[in-house]
Amino acid sequence: MAKTKGNKYTRLMVNTVIFGIGQFSSKILVFIMLPIYTGYLTTAEYGTVDLIQQSANVLWPVITLGITNGIIRFGLDRSYRKSDVFSTGIKCFLAGYAVFLVLMPVCFAIDFLHDYVMILYIFIITTSMRQICAQFVRARNLIKLYAFEGVLSTFMTCGLTILFLVGFHWGTTGYLLAIIVSDAISIIFLFWMASLWKYVRFGKTRKNTASQMIRYSIPMIPTTVFWWIINVSGRYIVGWFLGTDANGLYAVAYKVPSVVIIVAGIFIDAWQVSAVQENDPRTRGAFFSNVFNALQSIVFATASVLIVSSKLVTNILVSDDFYASWQFMPMLILATTFCTMVNFLGSIYMVEKKSTMTFITTVIGAVANLVLCFVLVPLVGSMFGVYAGVNAAAFASFFSYFLVFVIRAVHTHTLIPIRWNLPKFLLNLVLILVQAVLMIAEVPFWIPIEIGLCAVLVVVNLKSLLETVKHMLKRRRRA
Numbered sequence: 001m002a003k004t005k006g007n008k009y010t011r012l013m014v015n016t017v018i019f020g021i022g023q024f025s026s027k028i029l030v031f032i033m034l035p036i037y038t039g040y041l042t043t044a045e046y047g048t049v050d051l052i053q054q055s056a057n058v059l060w061p062v063i064t065l066g067i068t069n070g071i072i073r074f075g076l077d078r079s080y081r082k083s084d085v086f087s088t089g090i091k092c093f094l095a096g097y098a099v100f101l102v103l104m105p106v107c108f109a110i111d112f113l114h115d116y117v118m119i120l121y122i123f124i125i126t127t128s129m130r131q132i133c134a135q136f137v138r139a140r141n142l143i144k145l146y147a148f149e150g151v152l153s154t155f156m157t158c159g160l161t162i163l164f165l166v167g168f169h170w171g172t173t174g175y176l177l178a179i180i181v182s183d184a185i186s187i188i189f190l191f192w193m194a195s196l197w198k199y200v201r202f203g204k205t206r207k208n209t210a211s212q213m214i215r216y217s218i219p220m221i222p223t224t225v226f227w228w229i230i231n232v233s234g235r236y237i238v239g240w241f242l243g244t245d246a247n248g249l250y251a252v253a254y255k256v257p258s259v260v261i262i263v264a265g266i267f268i269d270a271w272q273v274s275a276v277q278e279n280d281p282r283t284r285g286a287f288f289s290n291v292f293n294a295l296q297s298i299v300f301a302t303a304s305v306l307i308v309s310s311k312l313v314t315n316i317l318v319s320d321d322f323y324a325s326w327q328f329m330p331m332l333i334l335a336t337t338f339c340t341m342v343n344f345l346g347s348i349y350m351v352e353k354k355s356t357m358t359f360i361t362t363v364i365g366a367v368a369n370l371v372l373c374f375v376l377v378p379l380v381g382s383m384f385g386v387y388a389g390v391n392a393a394a395f396a397s398f399f400s401y402f403l404v405f406v407i408r409a410v411h412t413h414t415l416i417p418i419r420w421n422l423p424k425f426l427l428n429l430v431l432i433l434v435q436a437v438l439m440i441a442e443v444p445f446w447i448p449i450e451i452g453l454c455a456v457l458v459v460v461n462l463k464s465l466l467e468t469v470k471h472m473l474k475r476r477r478r479a
Contacts, residue, residue: 033158037165037175043245047244047245050235056127060128062096070214071136084209084210085199090202123179130183140194145194216355223359237373238377238389241389257336299341301462308451331391338398368396369399376396377390432457
């Protein structure tokens with residue numbers, strides 16, 4: 001038993017380090033590229049390209065029946081043949097895009113998509129196929145290859161972006177083409193390195209596997225759509241009521257808060273593998289509790305540092321035209337903080353195959369986000385100005401994630417009882433809320449106040465992190 005316990009913590013740490021090397025190093029390049037994006041695209045162009053990219057992000061999971069969720073869940077399960085899992089993914093991909101080709105003329109009726117319909121179609125094809133291949137590689141526990149592909153893809157995207165934007169001055173089209181070509185290279189690379197063609201069986205898959213995967217994945221389609229509503233609908237509403245220039249600032253403001261998702265995403269990717277493989281009901285509650293307490297310490301500390309440094313980071317990374325975007329970062333950082341904890345609780349639904357509950361909780365958050373955005377953005381924008389209206393959309397995003405978090409925290413306790421350190425959690429929440437409000441308001445002496453609050457929050461969570469590391473090392477010695 002001791003060996004098993006030690007191994008699962010060690011495996012989680014090792015996988016986290018590998019994912020970290022692959023994803024964090026690659027994601028840093030995205031921030032290095034931000035000056036180029038903001039230097040060679042106007043605020044309106046950046047707002048337009050962001051809406052196109054976000055449209056693609058919601059369309060490809062719908063078109064492929066959300067099958068990437070089934071690939072990672074069933075691919076990790078040793079009771080299913082890997083070839084059946086991957087072949088089902090490929091079949092859903094081909095069927096979905098045949099239907100989408102017929103329905104594609106509808107896109108011409110959408111103003112901001114009208115000139116980009118064909119490139120959008122190709123963008124969605126390469127993005128979805130890359131995701132299917134990458135998730136299958138991850139499901140086969142080829143963690144190093146999965147991480148290396150992330151680095152390769154980002155280097156290719158950055159290099160091609162410089163070529164198409166700086167060299168050829170292709171603007172919005174060049175931005176999208178850089179991602180398309182990079183994804184296509186990643187698909188070829190993964191097929192070659194992981195020998196994926198060996199797992200394609202068009203006529204020999206078990207129907208039971210395909211039907212189970214589709215039944216699991218289909219409820220995730222509306223889930224994906226509603227997550228998109230929470231994440232992105234604010235940008236459409238901002239663009240509608242306040243203009244594409246305001247949306248361009250809002251889109252740039254998302255870049256810094258995404259550091260929270262990057263840091264936590266590295267951990268979540270590794271965690272999902274461990275969560276599915278942890279099947280001992282006697283130890284599962286303690287395992288999930290220890291991991292969540294470590295996660296909340298990481299994300300709250302990261303968020304606190306980012307709030308303090310939001311103006312400085314913005315000044316360094318973006319051009320003068322985008323500098324005002326710093327005002328929206330504190331509230332968006334709060335939103336992404338709770339997004340990561342919501343995703344952690346979502347892993348419980350994944351383990352228990354409760355995709356319906358994932359859908360229900362997400363719908364609640366999406367409805368709350370839409371209602372708040374439609375009410376607050378035009379109202380606050382007309383009363384206090386455009387920037388206040390944009391911040392209203394950021395607040396709607398934060399509130400939606402917080403609401404979903406509370407609902408999932410209560411419900412998942414009936415599935416896997418997590419021991420919450422409620423006093424510490426509430427202290428973290430209060431500290432980071434105060435930081436965000438003071439930063440946005442720029443109260444007198446805000447700099448020393450912010451630094452002091454950040455120091456308190458880091459100290460509070462440092463103890464928990466050190467105890468977690470000590471706990472894991474102790475497990476390792478026992479093993």
